[in-house]
Amino acid sequence: MEGRRLLMFTGKGGCGRSALAAATALSAAREGQRVLLAEAAVRPEHPGRLHALFGAPPLGSDPVHVAKGVWGVRIDADAALRDYVLGKIRFQALYRAAFERPSVRKTIAFFPGLRELMVLWRLRAFEQETSKRQRRWDLIVFDAPSTGFVLFLLQLPQVVVQILRTGVFARDAAEIYALLSDPARTQILIVTIPEELPALEARDFWQRLQSLPSPASVGIVMNAVIENIRDVGPLPSPLAARHDPALAAIEAAWGRDARAAVLYANRTLQRAQEAVHRHLGMLRDTQAPLWIVPFVPPSPRGEAAQTALLADAVRAAGLITSVLEAPV
């Protein structure tokens, strides 16, 4: 199929970004695609999250099968840097002498955004493997570490112009940027939830990305929206609850505690629903492409089962089909 090959999930922590990336990968695999799901190990000691979502052992730097049609990989910035430099220098001995001194390694790692660039360079290599000739993958799904990471990547041209200017590295950085900012190849998805700060942050981030010189294709995914809430009309305050005939009936049947609990639960859900409307309204005003993924309760059968349920929800939300279509 023709269309985008790279999906990058980003967004504030706590919005379910990794879970959504995993579910999207699974959902695409069910459509018959070969999907590579990637996470970045910017800090090597942190074990990563994606493997657990498939009930698999921690991921390594070679893709491993984690579910039908889905392979998982963990891109380690240091390993990517080594491969990159080796690819450029070609003399292993020279590489060892120069780059494997601890002082040089740590120093190199400091250069602004170098680690991020290396992760992306690796990702780009995987993306190249989606070519018609190779067809190793059909789709790469990347769980990007944070909004700061993505913003940095999209500001690359300025960095290149001001610091790097010339050399192999500058040329490669430009290629990475070309991949990210090409709406026909890449889609960036900002994951948010129906709460004040995450929703505001998603909007601000979207606007910031739009103000860049060459805006990439960016969409927003509102995650964990509780659905199937029944309309019960206006709810009374706890003090006036006894004057509400339906609540009075519940009290008559099961007692005051039941009435209080039912009212509290309904008020909380109603608040959640109002928040969804308010935040969706705000996000719609941005004109950003927007998808809504319902809240999926945890599965008692574990995280892999949960990911499978979330994949159903992702499919129902229309996320896969619409983001994979290349823009006209």
Added chain:
Amino acid sequence: MSLLSLLKEKRVVICTGSGGVGKTTTSAALAIQGAALGRKTLVLTIDPARRLADALGIATLDHSPRRVPEATLRAAGRGPHGTLDAMMLDAKAALDDLVHRYAPSKRARDTILANPIYRHGSRALIENPDYLAMETVQSLEAEGNWDLLVVDTPPTRHALDFFSAARRMVEFLERNRFLALMTPRGRRSLVGERVLGIGMEVLTKVIARVTGSQLLDAARDFFLAFEEMFEGFRERAARMDELLRSDAASAVIVTTPEPHALAEARLLHAAFIAERIPFGAFIVNRVATDALPESILRTWSAGDPVRSKALAQALPGLAGNVRERASALMDNYLLYRILVERDRNALSGLADLGIAPNRMHVVPLLDKEVVRVEGLRRFLRCLKKASGSNPFARMERSAGDNG
């Protein structure tokens, strides 16, 4: 020690936790409580939470402390005995402050500020501002204008980064002194330092082949300029480490019942013990709570037909529309119950941490967003109650208060 005694006695209370768990709100609520206890309090937030500024009744939150009006403290249900100031970390301003304070000369300062590595490296420091937050805390502490600093920590990939920020900065600068040696000019200016192994010229050429030589030059200039500021950094890092581990400081862990937030909270708790950072309290935010007896619940969750039957039996002769609404209210209740189950399971997993009951606080999922001042007031009311060793038991007894 309870949360209230922490706010009464400590000089620095640091709110840590994964991103998106309500650290900023928690910091604001704790600071209001600190002021109510009669202390001159300052809250330092990291997120540009505009709504928080509104809730506190101040026009803007920025890098200078602003006084929160007494009216706000009263509206939050706390008669003001002390005072409350609020400020937001502006990482760029904090960094420039730092350079201005420590650069030994105007020339060194200008060299640093104009250096392209500084300009982009500073972006990394600003996007990931652990170090700058820590630095700001220390200057505020040194100013001595406040009895209590309540600190919101940056949404780093790993919340513990905040505590090691100073040390990492020193290590980083130490390592990178090496860079200054990599060019002929750099070596001339650092006579006496010896380099072993392969020749410097070769090494430099190899590295430059990949990075381009401008990058190396800029990096060398940067570290040469920073060299002179180095002692200042080392001293401050040592003082920060000392402050964080002293009796004057306390770290509070904020989390939600979300699995990854809890996982991060557990890591933090373990790390505080290992690193001897005084642990203050555990706050679980946005917990779906419930007050309904299990016996009733069992009838309800047995399934739809039974539920309607139970309702029909319990309420014969109920008008159709009232029964319909009662039934809808109960359906919603069952939907909510899914959240309650999720949170109950998540929290029961915390039992093995062995946290003292008076250090465990659960804040229910409120039926209003905590962005206005009355929201902060309710948040505080919930916070003040320690939840006991089984947060759920306590919560179910008190959930009536939340309605």
